[in-house]
Amino acid sequence: MIIGVPKEIKPSENRVAVTPAGVLELSKRGHDVYVQTTAGEGSGFSDEAYVEAGAKILPNIASVYEKAEMIVKVKEPIEPEYDLIREDQLIFTYFHFASYEPLTKAMIKSGSVCLAYETVENPDRSLPLLIPMSEVAGRMATQQGAKFLEKPQKGKGILLGGVPGASPAKVLVIGGGIVGTHAAKMAAGLGANVTMLDISLPRLRQLDDIMPPNVTTRYSDEYTIRELIQTHELIIGAILIPGAKAPNLITRDMLKTMQPGTVLVDVAVDQGGCFETTKPTTHDDPIYIIDEVVHYCVANMPGAVPFTSTVALTNATLPYVIKLANEGWREACMNDATLLPGLNIVNGKVVYQAVAEAFGLDYVPVSKIL
Secondary structure, X not given: OEEEEOOOOOOOOOOOOOOXXXXXXXXXXXXXXXXXXXXXXXXXXXXXXXXXXXXXXXXOHHHHHHHOOEEEOOOOOOHHHHOOOOOOOEEEEOOOHHHOHXXXXXXXXXXXXXXXXXXXXXXOOOOOOOHHHHHHHXXXXXXXXXXXXXXXXXXXXXXXXXXXXXXXXXXXXXXXXXXXXXXXXXXXXXOOEEEEEEOOHHHHHHHHHHOOOOEEEEEOOHHHHHHHOOOOOEEEEOOOOOOOOXXXXXXXXXXXXXXXXXXXXXXXXXXXXXXXXXXXXXOOOXXXXXXXXXXXXXXXXXXXXXXXXXXXXXXXXXXXXXHHHHHOHHHHHHHOOOOHHHEEEEOOEEOOHHHHHHHXXXXXXXXXXX
């Protein structure tokens, strides 16, 4: 198969979809890999490294899309890429369709096959291609939250871990999945007092067993959220409903009950955000303030640590890229129950129910396509 790896053009996105090590594995299996020049530069991988691994370098993004049968990316295509995508071309990347209708309609119009990293799902409901970036984003949420609690950044001016004689910050983590667990681990490790919320009692029992003593678990409901946001200085939104828009768990009216300088970090921003006041920001301009509450809502948080993120992502995606290249998308999805739910849009038809419901579109079960 002919595989294309374009340079990411979303603002402040320095990751690349495949490392030179990944290219070598694909080349060994007889596949042709075309990489856009400087695509790996932001992650520390030179064009020369890709050539040594067996890739061919192309001069621009249009030539990569034109050449490739399968495009492997990190982030969803943005508007300048829409017209480069053609009918029957396989696009394998993070899409997060339910949070952005123009992208959804553009991919329907293109007639392409859209296989979304975030909805590839194991039989146990875990999300193998979301996990590595969720691990990075969870850890970064605490790291960035600690930074923006500083007074020069408009935060309350509290050190996350405190010092002898001065209390540590209180951190509220809403969601006990991969993001929430890694955020809580980081915050607890720095000495903060952490409260974790989730709606799954079995998960809360697990967290209670594995977390250190400075982490408390509570059942998540509106009453509890309204109570806790009044006393916690850093609040991390870590909610995920696979393929669907995140619910707004903190509403605009709740901001007035928070302490001035409280920091909100919404890791669910890619899925529309779990705070009503969330709007996507960038690494160049990461925060905004509403009612004296600092909002950090960067839509590609792992892009700030591209070397770590690129290696972690390729480790997870490469086995699936190889399978798709070896078998073709149709056979690979029919033979692999984990890949199958990754199909979101196929030749103009929406085959993932949560995406169809988000925008009132016709839903076609994937079984009818295959």
